[in-house]
Amino acid sequence: MRVTLQRVKSASVSVAGTTVGQIKQGLVLFVGIAPEDTTQELTKMANKIAKLRIFEDDQQKMNLxxxxxxxxxxxxxxxxxxxxxxxxxxxxxxxxxxxxxxxAGYLAFNALLADLLQQPIPTGEFGADMTVTVVNDGPVTINLEVAHD
Structure with missing residues (x-):
């Protein structure tokens, strides 16, 4: 599993000119699933993202x-x-x-994130031609990959 994430001030995704998902401050995740990804990899990635300290504290250190x-x-x-x-x-x-x-992996991953964070996870439309608008914050862009055990 691979995820490229961007810390954002705001972001939205639209399909055929209609906005299907949007957020204010947070993270945009670009999610790729490999054939060998199981619930174990999806869970590891969801936990990593939920705990990733890449937001600045009062001293401007990525600590939150x-x-x-x-x-x-x-x-x-x-x-x-x-x-x-x-x-x-x-x-x-x-x-x-x-x-x-x-x-199936993408949907399961989003469900894991929603459960961990206790919040809905807006998404794009799987397989659609999407327009993603991102106001990057930092900029902070990080590539994550979960190794298979």
Missing amino acids: NLQQVGGEILSISQFTLYADTRKGNRPSFTAAAKPDQAE
Whole structure:
């Protein structure tokens, strides 16, 4: 499982011109699911994100997590996180889970986050062509990957 997250002041996602998810301060997650991802990997990633201390305290140190600042999460599915560009000029996405498996993993991951954080997790629309608007804060962008045991 791979997640690229951005700390944001606000963000939204729309499909065909209609906003389907939006947040104020918090994190935008771009979520990629691999074929071998299980509930164990999804849970590890959800816990990591919930506890990640990347918001500034009074001394401008990244020392606070999402809940401590009252932040929200906007989750966007993104199979392109598994792009392999080592050969040629056209990326290969064979390392990404097939759509049915990826959607199930993505939905399960969002449910885990919602349960951990005790808040709804706005999302994009799985498999849709989406427009994501992000007001990055920092900027802070972090790539996360969960190793398979």
